Amino acid sequence: MTLTSGAETSRTRTELRIVEAARSLLASGGAEACSMRAVGERAGVTAAAIYRHFRDKQALIDHLVARAYENFELALLRAIAPLPVGSFERLAALGEAYLAFATENPEEFKILFTPLPGKRKRLRDLPADGGYPILRQCAVEAIREGTVRDGDADLISLFLWSRVHGLVMLLMACDFEGDIDLAGELTPASLFRQTRDLVLEGLAPRD
């Protein structure tokens, strides 16, 4: 069963070329442009050969998704690393990193979070649980530190997540240019910053 390193790298090499071809096609032209034949051609291989490495197209996509989640988690962790535990800046940096990842890798982000017909992805099945534990941990720390008012950490986490997620998905789906004139730009990041104190201070007028 032991393979020589030569054989192993040979197998690995085409598989890597397939994955890289699929990733770049996906990123540039969306899922639509990522056909098996196109992937094969870019990888220098027949479409049928891909089936020696992945059971079907979905398995190939799943592999890309898993890789994307790892990069996603990495981006989140890097963003919060230098910031003080329990600070609101840490939570804000998490949101900014989320927006940055979605903005810089829109097609990958869509694959991560576009709802499929019928079956939702179980959070626990995702690599790194979709990054949720990081958010939750930051929420717990912020509550403990008194940065954020006392409350259920899951509820606050989902509140923050859905807000950031909504900004991204809304601006990915719709172009508001010309319909809304706002001080800042109409980007997720700009809206995120402009509404930061709405999140902190709430909508109700202070008494």
Next chain:
Amino acid sequence: MTLTSGAETSRTRTELRIVEAARSLLASGGAEACSMRAVGERAGVTAAAIYRHFRDKQALIDHLVARAYENFELALLRAIAPLPVGSFERLAALGEAYLAFATENPEEFKILFTPLPGKRKRLRDLPADGGYPILRQCAVEAIREGTVRDGDADLISLFLWSRVHGLVMLLMACDFEGDIDLAGELTPASLFRQTRDLVLEGLAPRD
């Protein structure tokens, strides 16, 4: 050029059958199940016949989208109609109606708001501008009434919209069951209600 009512209703009848077939296929099986041949079969007609009524599949989908936006706007208007102008209940009802529409017509909602590869929909091109003027109007009234603190109506509208939109999209994409134990259910509507005072009072502890 004048058609007798007989001819007109004949033309209209198959067209209606086509649209209805497409709508129900879309709602039940997602865009994937809504193939031209399937639509044709359900409408009692050949796939090629559809092209007498719609230029291509995208035009058929666009027609469904336009209809869905009309229903969507109607649902929003009905929700706020009985509530006092300028009240926070009015804004909350708008959010609830948004969630209800998305929950009850998930496939239609996805078609309305799933980001397409490359081209975003211009808001002004959507029927009823995607319902945004209704939200904005309620925001303006709430600000004028003092229900909501003073601020840019567009910014506050987008803040509220993205929050609601994020809840829907997040829970459509991911299944949190088993990973999060919360007091209420894990539905958009329940999370919306449970975070209502977070929106009003903000995350920062009151001094």
Next chain:
DNA sequence: ACAAGATGGTGAACGACGTTTACTATGTGT
């Protein structure tokens, strides 16, 4: 060293898809 087998590739094919084409009924307007 050599047969046996696993591994990773090929080209051809299948069925389903969106779409086009040529053709054909069936009213309708003059």
Next chain:
DNA sequence: ACACATAGTAAACGTCGTTCACCATCTTGT
């Protein structure tokens, strides 16, 4: 009655995901 637009059909084209039969090329047991 004749010309014509309308609304349908069957068949085909190219692309898609996928499978199949086949073929090199390594690895391994004796």
